[in-house]
Amino acid sequence: VHPRVARADTHETDEDRKAAAKLFSEGQHAYHASDFRHAAESFEAAYARAPRLPPLWNAARAWQKGGELVRAANLYASYLRKAPPSAPDRNSATAALRELSTKLGALELHAESMSDLKLDGVAIDLGDQSSASLVVYVTPGAHVVEGSHDGKLVRQTPTAIAGTSVSVVLLAPIEAPPPPPVVVAEKPSRGWSPIVVAIGGGV
Numbered sequence: 001v002h003p004r005v006a007r008a009d010t011h012e013t014d015e016d017r018k019a020a021a022k023l024f025s026e027g028q029h030a031y032h033a034s035d036f037r038h039a040a041e042s043f044e045a046a047y048a049r050a051p052r053l054p055p056l057w058n059a060a061r062a063w064q065k066g067g068e069l070v071r072a073a074n075l076y077a078s079y080l081r082k083a084p085p086s087a088p089d090r091n092s093a094t095a096a097l098r099e100l101s102t103k104l105g106a107l108e109l110h111a112e113s114m115s116d117l118k119l120d121g122v123a124i125d126l127g128d129q130s131s132a133s134l135v136v137y138v139t140p141g142a143h144v145v146e147g148s149h150d151g152k153l154v155r156q157t158p159t160a161i162a163g164t165s166v167s168v169v170l171l172a173p174i175e176a177p178p179p180p181p182v183v184v185a186e187k188p189s190r191g192w193s194p195i196v197v198a199i200g201g202g203v
Contacts, residue, residue: 016049020046027058031062031065039058053079053083076093081129107143118145135165140161143158
Protein backbone atom coordinates (compact mmCIF):
# COMPACT_ATOMS: atom_id res chain seq x y z
CA VAL A 1 0.00 0.00 0.00
CA HIS A 2 1.63 3.21 -1.10
CA PRO A 3 -0.12 6.57 -1.28
CA ARG A 4 2.70 8.09 -3.26
CA VAL A 5 1.83 10.89 -5.65
CA ALA A 6 4.45 11.70 -8.26
CA ARG A 7 6.29 14.87 -7.35
CA ALA A 8 6.05 17.55 -9.98
CA ASP A 9 8.95 19.78 -10.90
CA THR A 10 7.77 23.38 -10.76
CA HIS A 11 10.78 24.53 -12.85
CA GLU A 12 9.72 22.82 -16.03
CA THR A 13 11.48 23.45 -19.32
CA ASP A 14 10.45 23.09 -22.95
CA GLU A 15 12.08 19.69 -22.87
CA ASP A 16 9.92 18.76 -19.86
CA ARG A 17 6.78 19.81 -21.68
CA LYS A 18 7.70 17.84 -24.79
CA ALA A 19 8.51 14.78 -22.70
CA ALA A 20 5.24 15.17 -20.78
CA ALA A 21 3.25 15.36 -24.02
CA LYS A 22 4.93 12.21 -25.30
CA LEU A 23 4.28 10.36 -22.02
CA PHE A 24 0.68 11.53 -21.97
CA SER A 25 0.14 10.22 -25.50
CA GLU A 26 1.76 6.94 -24.49
CA GLY A 27 -0.61 6.74 -21.55
CA GLN A 28 -3.63 7.32 -23.77
CA HIS A 29 -2.62 4.52 -26.14
CA ALA A 30 -2.03 2.14 -23.22
CA TYR A 31 -5.37 3.10 -21.66
CA HIS A 32 -7.29 2.38 -24.86
CA ALA A 33 -5.44 -0.94 -25.08
CA SER A 34 -6.61 -1.76 -21.52
CA ASP A 35 -3.02 -1.76 -20.27
CA PHE A 36 -4.05 0.28 -17.28
CA ARG A 37 -0.85 -0.06 -15.22
CA HIS A 38 1.27 1.16 -18.11
CA ALA A 39 -1.21 3.94 -18.72
CA ALA A 40 -1.24 5.06 -15.10
CA GLU A 41 2.56 5.04 -14.85
CA SER A 42 2.83 7.05 -18.07
CA PHE A 43 0.31 9.62 -16.89
CA GLU A 44 2.09 9.99 -13.54
CA ALA A 45 5.42 10.38 -15.31
CA ALA A 46 3.87 13.06 -17.54
CA TYR A 47 2.60 14.87 -14.45
CA ALA A 48 6.02 14.69 -12.85
CA ARG A 49 7.61 16.37 -15.87
CA ALA A 50 4.93 19.04 -16.29
CA PRO A 51 2.26 19.35 -13.55
CA ARG A 52 -1.10 19.61 -15.26
CA LEU A 53 -4.53 18.41 -14.17
CA PRO A 54 -5.30 16.10 -17.16
CA PRO A 55 -2.47 13.60 -16.50
CA LEU A 56 -3.30 13.57 -12.79
CA TRP A 57 -6.97 12.88 -13.49
CA ASN A 58 -6.15 10.22 -16.07
CA ALA A 59 -3.65 8.51 -13.80
CA ALA A 60 -6.33 8.19 -11.11
CA ARG A 61 -8.80 6.73 -13.64
CA ALA A 62 -6.23 4.28 -14.98
CA TRP A 63 -5.30 3.00 -11.52
CA GLN A 64 -8.97 2.57 -10.69
CA LYS A 65 -9.54 0.64 -13.92
CA GLY A 66 -6.54 -1.52 -13.09
CA GLY A 67 -7.90 -2.37 -9.64
CA GLU A 68 -5.35 -0.31 -7.71
CA LEU A 69 -7.98 1.41 -5.59
CA VAL A 70 -5.65 2.92 -2.99
CA ARG A 71 -3.46 4.62 -5.57
CA ALA A 72 -6.53 5.80 -7.45
CA ALA A 73 -8.14 7.27 -4.34
CA ASN A 74 -5.01 9.18 -3.33
CA LEU A 75 -4.62 10.59 -6.83
CA TYR A 76 -8.28 11.62 -6.99
CA ALA A 77 -7.82 13.38 -3.66
CA SER A 78 -4.72 15.14 -4.97
CA TYR A 79 -6.60 16.18 -8.10
CA LEU A 80 -9.45 17.62 -6.04
CA ARG A 81 -7.05 19.63 -3.88
CA LYS A 82 -5.56 21.21 -7.01
CA ALA A 83 -8.52 21.52 -9.37
CA PRO A 84 -10.46 24.80 -9.36
CA PRO A 85 -14.23 24.65 -8.77
CA SER A 86 -14.80 25.08 -12.51
CA ALA A 87 -12.61 22.11 -13.53
CA PRO A 88 -14.61 19.95 -15.98
CA ASP A 89 -13.70 16.65 -14.31
CA ARG A 90 -14.13 17.81 -10.71
CA ASN A 91 -17.61 16.35 -10.27
CA SER A 92 -16.52 13.01 -11.74
CA ALA A 93 -13.46 12.91 -9.48
CA THR A 94 -15.61 13.71 -6.45
CA ALA A 95 -18.03 10.91 -7.29
CA ALA A 96 -15.19 8.44 -7.93
CA LEU A 97 -13.49 9.27 -4.63
CA ARG A 98 -16.79 8.99 -2.77
CA GLU A 99 -17.30 5.52 -4.23
CA LEU A 100 -13.77 4.39 -3.42
CA SER A 101 -13.89 5.76 0.11
CA THR A 102 -16.65 3.28 0.97
CA LYS A 103 -14.19 0.46 0.26
CA LEU A 104 -11.10 2.04 1.80
CA GLY A 105 -10.10 3.56 5.10
CA ALA A 106 -8.62 7.02 5.54
CA LEU A 107 -5.81 7.88 7.93
CA GLU A 108 -5.69 11.49 9.05
CA LEU A 109 -2.05 11.88 9.99
CA HIS A 110 -0.91 14.70 12.24
CA ALA A 111 2.86 14.74 12.36
CA GLU A 112 3.96 18.35 12.32
CA SER A 113 7.31 17.88 14.04
CA MET A 114 8.15 14.59 12.35
CA SER A 115 10.48 13.72 9.50
CA ASP A 116 10.97 10.51 7.50
CA LEU A 117 7.28 9.63 7.57
CA LYS A 118 6.56 6.05 6.58
CA LEU A 119 3.43 3.98 6.07
CA ASP A 120 3.93 0.24 6.40
CA GLY A 121 7.66 0.72 5.93
CA VAL A 122 7.36 2.81 2.75
CA ALA A 123 8.24 6.50 2.69
CA ILE A 124 5.28 8.84 2.32
CA ASP A 125 5.71 11.49 -0.33
CA LEU A 126 3.79 14.48 1.02
CA GLY A 127 3.17 15.78 -2.48
CA ASP A 128 0.86 18.79 -2.11
CA GLN A 129 0.01 18.13 1.54
CA SER A 130 1.51 19.21 4.82
CA SER A 131 2.81 16.84 7.46
CA ALA A 132 0.73 18.80 9.97
CA SER A 133 -2.46 17.38 8.47
CA LEU A 134 -2.05 14.59 5.94
CA VAL A 135 -4.89 12.40 4.66
CA VAL A 136 -3.95 9.02 3.19
CA TYR A 137 -6.31 6.38 1.83
CA VAL A 138 -5.40 2.80 2.73
CA THR A 139 -6.81 -0.70 2.58
CA PRO A 140 -8.89 -1.76 5.60
CA GLY A 141 -6.87 -3.44 8.31
CA ALA A 142 -3.87 -2.78 10.53
CA HIS A 143 -1.14 -0.38 9.44
CA VAL A 144 2.08 1.00 10.85
CA VAL A 145 2.79 4.73 10.73
CA GLU A 146 6.26 5.90 11.68
CA GLY A 147 8.09 9.17 11.95
CA SER A 148 11.37 10.44 13.32
CA HIS A 149 12.00 13.26 15.75
CA ASP A 150 15.60 14.20 16.53
CA GLY A 151 16.63 10.69 15.54
CA LYS A 152 14.07 9.02 17.77
CA LEU A 153 11.45 6.75 16.21
CA VAL A 154 7.77 7.40 16.92
CA ARG A 155 5.26 4.74 15.88
CA GLN A 156 1.50 4.26 15.82
CA THR A 157 -0.42 1.15 14.68
CA PRO A 158 -3.89 2.30 13.60
CA THR A 159 -6.55 -0.03 12.23
CA ALA A 160 -8.35 1.35 9.20
CA ILE A 161 -12.03 0.54 8.71
CA ALA A 162 -13.72 0.81 5.32
CA GLY A 163 -15.78 3.95 4.95
CA THR A 164 -14.33 5.69 8.00
CA SER A 165 -11.36 7.87 8.87
CA VAL A 166 -8.99 7.40 11.78
CA SER A 167 -6.95 10.19 13.35
CA VAL A 168 -3.32 9.26 13.89
CA VAL A 169 -1.15 11.64 15.90
CA LEU A 170 2.63 11.32 16.02
CA LEU A 171 3.97 13.34 18.94
CA ALA A 172 7.56 14.06 19.79
CA PRO A 173 8.60 11.94 22.77
CA ILE A 174 8.57 13.81 26.05
CA GLU A 175 11.91 13.49 27.70
CA ALA A 176 11.83 13.01 31.45
CA PRO A 177 13.65 15.76 33.35
CA PRO A 178 17.01 14.69 34.75
CA PRO A 179 16.88 13.47 38.34
CA PRO A 180 17.95 15.99 40.97
CA PRO A 181 21.54 15.66 42.12
CA VAL A 182 22.06 13.49 45.16
CA VAL A 183 23.49 15.51 48.02
CA VAL A 184 25.37 13.47 50.61
CA ALA A 185 25.28 15.20 54.00
CA GLU A 186 28.61 15.17 55.76
CA LYS A 187 28.53 13.88 59.30
CA PRO A 188 29.51 16.60 61.76
CA SER A 189 32.90 15.99 63.39
CA ARG A 190 32.72 15.21 67.08
CA GLY A 191 35.22 15.92 69.80
CA TRP A 192 36.39 13.48 72.47
CA SER A 193 33.62 11.67 74.25
CA PRO A 194 32.97 12.64 77.88
CA ILE A 195 34.10 9.22 79.03
CA VAL A 196 37.44 9.55 77.38
CA VAL A 197 37.88 13.02 78.82
CA ALA A 198 36.96 11.80 82.33
CA ILE A 199 39.37 8.90 82.11
CA GLY A 200 42.08 11.15 80.80
CA GLY A 201 41.55 13.54 83.64
CA GLY A 202 41.71 10.75 86.23
CA VAL A 203 45.05 9.65 84.96
